[in-house]
Amino acid sequence: MISNSFAAIPTQEETRKKFCRFKKARIKHIDYKDADFLLKFVNEQGKLLPRRITGTSLKFQRKISVSVKRARHLALMPYVADGLK
């Protein structure tokens, strides 16, 4: 009986809702030593990706940003890069 009466509003199949992977997988700690994992949250130039693209919740975005910065300090990740990934 559920019908989409508003044509402008897309149905559920069309829009997949973004989710926070840490909340979903119940990950509580982000390791700064694991550079391969942190690479997922960084663009080709080694810059942090915004939350609106990765879907991460604010709590974990803060943790990611700290751990990426730690990894950069320890030369596990580059500060500036070209064609990372």
Added chain:
Amino acid sequence: MAKAWILPPHFFWTSRGKMWKTLLTFAVHLKTKPFLSMNQYETIFILTPVLSDEQVKEAVGKFEKFLNDRGTKMIHQESWGLRKLAYPIQKKMTGFYHLFEFQADPTVIASFEVEFKRDERVLRFLTVRLDKHAIAFNQSRRVKKGAAEALNEGGEA
């Protein structure tokens, strides 16, 4: 009215209530605080690649001894060996990574970091305090690593 003597929750919103709340929480804090506070820390440092294996061992031993002399408890240490750096540091593209995980009094850390700054063999170092999630994570990581090594040994044998 029974139980009329129990304070209503909005009492703690008033200024007098807030004062009582802070006093109460402080009393609880004093009661639960351990006498000697020990935090768990993790230190990673990078040594120059120009050192020989023995010199690396000697340098690591020096820092280990520094910690042991100050009554800290070493929990785990790990050598990652010679690794490629993501960018050059002091014109060097590789370095020996080493990791310490230890329990120490917070006053030790500052002098420990000064020791790193004085040593010319150290390219970089980082000390972080571990929260409870990090401690649990590191423990599980060690267990997984031990299991993987045991599997490998079993495969070879």
